[in-house]
Amino acid sequence: MKLSVVKVGGNIIDNQEALHAFLKQFNALEGPKLLVHGGGKIASELGKEMGITPNMVNGRRVTDKATLDLVTMVYGGLINKNLVAVLQAMGCNAIGLTGADGNTIQSVKRPVKEVDYGFVGDVQGVNAYLLQMYLKEGFVPVFAPLTHDLEGNMLNTNADTVATEVAKALAEVGYEVSLKYCFDKPGVMLDLQDADSLVKELTPVNYATLKEEGVIAEGMLPKLHNAFQAVEAGVEEVVLGLAEGILQQQPFGTVVKAEDKLAATS
Amino acid sequence: MKLSVVKVGGNIIDNQEALHAFLKQFNALEGPKLLVHGGGKIASELGKEMGITPNMVNGRRVTDKATLDLVTMVYGGLINKNLVAVLQAMGCNAIGLTGADGNTIQSVKRPVKEVDYGFVGDVQGVNAYLLQMYLKEGFVPVFAPLTHDLEGNMLNTNADTVATEVAKALAEVGYEVSLKYCFDKPGVMLDLQDADSLVKELTPVNYATLKEEGVIAEGMLPKLHNAFQAVEAGVEEVVLGLAEGILQQQPFGTVVKAEDKLAATS
Structure with a gap:
């Protein structure tokens, strides 16, 4: 069975017009499909309003606790639910997910070496069972780039990585996966x-x-x-x-x- | 088949210790179960930081666009995903949902009479199919008090109402439902x-x-x-x-x- 796993990034998420055009094209894709979205500027903008200054070490963003809460809100709530609502309006039976939901993606907090990246999760495993159930029933999973550590914590995870790991797990259970990075x-x-x-x-x-x-x-x-x-x-x-x-x-x-x-x- | 539908409100959500004790008790409930959570003070506190002042008309809160985005973030993202992550750590296979996900709860924007409540959704229908699938498979749905209008918009909906409507819909398809308002x-x-x-x-x-x-x-x-x-x-x-x-x-x-x-x- 063919399956499209599509990753869309912040450059499209941030632009209402481009986002709407993208979702129409995504919805028109034939066959089972799954979307993974990234973050976009809106998290940094909201962070600024809330007085959260991006914490950078060696040019890499560090996810401190305030930033983790911010991305859990913005990626898992605002962006994810609005994407789902718009897809639903197009007749696409979308279901928004993070890796915590149904324990779909487990990760571990990245070990501290030269840099402590904070609450960033390295993917340990993808649970394909629930995703297969959705795809069989015609639902379209929509992932925010968030995972969990099975110890009660959400973790920030790169959207390209989420898309890649989900694609690999679904290939393993027999899907013929085309992974598309927009x-x-x-x-x-x-x-x-x-x-x-x-x-x-x-x-x-x-x-x-x-x-x-x-x-x-x-x-x-x-x-x-x-x-x-x-x-x-x-x-x-x-x-x-x-x-x-x-x-x-x-x-x-x-x-x-x-x-x-x-x-x-x- | 027996089913517990539990509604927990802001007074518990706002208190880390009470919340943890509640989730342990919820997790210990035998048989299929479903959780609906309310908001809590955190949305108003974050709103203040972001310069969103609660808009009150005749003592009732009005959900303007900024408030809708705020509750979509806080209820659908921050609170919902953290509840799911903590339940997962307890071995409870929770899945976070809003009414938009899988089109589980459709609503209409409340008609304007004496008061325009803004982006508040009155529930029109609950789609029990996905919920039945979750319950049969041992998943535990966890609802944020948000619905959608099938026209691309999220809507703010009272958590008691969400719990009641979901309980009614699952009773209709044959569950023996005990609805518990904490x-x-x-x-x-x-x-x-x-x-x-x-x-x-x-x-x-x-x-x-x-x-x-x-x-x-x-x-x-x-x-x-x-x-x-x-x-x-x-x-x-x-x-x-x-x-x-x-x-x-x-x-x-x-x-x-x-x-x-x-x-x-x-």
Whole structure:
């Protein structure tokens, strides 16, 4: 059974018009599907109003207790429930979730090494049972980027990671998963100034070459690391690009596949 | 099949120690169960920090857009997800919900008559299907007092009403429902100063008498109105009292029953 796992980030969440267009495209996707959303600027803006100043260490945001409460409210409440309400109005039977709900995603607080990231959760396991039940019944799970530690605490977790881990877990129970990361570029580009330089297919082999040549920008590395982890764990393909491109029937963006999957389809 | 629908209010939500004790008692309830939680002071406190002043008309709070966003965050995010995480840590397989999730509770924005209550939803229907699925599978639904209008908007809805409507809908599909309102008094009291004046059983007949005599305080009337509505619609019993009383096997509080139900059990 095919399944689309779509990750949408803050750049779209923050823009009412872009968000509405995105949700329409998401709703039009055929077959079982699942959405993972990120945060967006609204959390920092509300934080400012509440006197919570972002706590940065070495350029990385640290999730202190006040920030954890803030993202639990904004990601798990405001953003998640409004996405669900709008999808419901479109006839999409969405159900909002965090990893705590039905114990779907367990994590552990990231161990303190050089940096104490605070209440950030590294995913330990995904419980596919409830998700399978939803998908079989035609419900559309909508995940906020939050998990829990099974000790009573919510934890802040990167939305790309949530999408990747959920995709891997559902591939493991037999779904043919297409993991789609919507982002603000048409895909992996050899030259950001040249629209024609889109890398249409990425395999471990050409990825290694491009990395060596320094062509792939640093910001892309964690995303592509997640993507290759996913295809190695059995996810059929990972597609990266603009939402309006990769949610069409004919994907338009960068497709990441395992070597053997490419061989099988070409 | 027996089912407990428990409503817990702000007085317990606001007190970490009382909340933990309550959740332990809730978790110890045998058989299928469902929790509905109210708001608490935290929403008004956060609102103040964010410069949202409560908008009151004739002594009733009006839910303007800023307040709706605030309660969506606080009730649907902060409170709901933390309750779920703590229940999960206790081994209770909780799933947090609003009425938008899985389209479980549809409402309409309250029509404007003398007062415009703003984004307040009057419940139109409860979709029992998803709730039945959860209960059959051993999941424990945990509702925030929020609904949606199927037109893309979240709406603020009284937690007593959410509990009553959910109890009625599940009674209708065959559950033998005990609806338990936890509140800050031992039950309905003839004299608030006299602990021995607890009314142990309330039926339409003695309720009418007590109302006529002016014994039942005004604040109790909406709660008891909800309670009688529930038993008239097939809910087995409604129990009102302190959480530590009514969550025990031997209920200790006021039991509201329909006349025929009392006859059948006495």
